Amino acid sequence: MPDTPSKGAKPPAPGTPTAPSGTLELTINGETYRHKGAPDMPLLWYLRDVLHLTGTKYGCGVGQCGACTVHVDGKAQRACLLPVSAAAGQSITTIEGLASADDLHIVQQAWIDEDVAQCGYCQAGQIMAAVDLLKRKPQPTDADIAQLTNLCRCGTYPRIRKAIKRAAQRLGEVKP
Numbered sequence: 798m799p800d801t802p803s804k805g806a807k808p809p810a811p812g813t814p815t816a817p818s819g820t821l822e823l824t825i826n827g828e829t830y831r832h833k834g835a836p837d838m839p840l841l842w843y844l845r846d847v848l849h850l851t852g853t854k855y856g857c858g859v860g861q862c863g864a865c866t867v868h869v870d871g872k873a874q875r876a877c878l879l880p881v882s883a884a885a886g887q888s889i890t891t892i893e894g895l896a897s898a899d900d901l902h903i904v905q906q907a908w909i910d911e912d913v914a915q916c917g918y919c920q921a922g923q924i925m926a927a928v929d930l931l932k933r934k935p936q937p938t939d940a941d942i943a944q945l946t947n948l949c950r951c952g953t954y955p956r957i958r959k960a961i962k963r964a965a966q967r968l969g970e971v972k973p
């Protein structure tokens with residue numbers, strides 16, 4: 798189990814899942830990591846600066862843009878607002894963990910097929926939000942898709958909508 802650097806800070810709140818040594822245990826893309834540093838470090842910082850999983854992006858840092866969207870126990874959350882102490886004991890998935898060993902996730906493939914990305918900066922977060930939406934609403938309407946609050950400065954929203962609908966169709970076809 799990889800250890801991550803300690804930065805020495807206040808101890809985690811009571812009830813926070815910890816390793817025996819008092820460090821936090823984090824499960825990210827199926828791997829378990831021990832964090833000895835600040836329990837209030839935002840998960841986004843941990844992913845990018847400690848684990849170098851840089852697919853998850855920093856946009857606003859205040860929960861507004863969605864560039865930092867990851868899944869926490871399968872649900873989309875903004876990693877810039879989530880302290881590592883709150884992520885401990887839950888299963889975190891980042892864009893790097895979405896594909897299987899051999900295949901892209903259907904949503905990733907739909908993004909390619911619809912040529913969604915422009916600059917690309919927001920797109921990892923958009924995809925993570927779309928995967929979460931499709932779990933909740935397998936056949937989302939335009940109104941459902943419009944509820945997504947991830948921002949795109951390049952205005953790729955029409956292609957995002959098309960890609961989500963393409964993925965929904967494909968997911969419907971492959972369901973047992």
Ligand code: FES
Binds near residue numbers: 856860865866
């Ligand atoms: S960086 Fe997290 S919502 Fe913008």
Ligand code: FES
Binds near residue numbers: 915919949950951
């Ligand atoms: S593709 Fe550029 S910000 Fe979304």
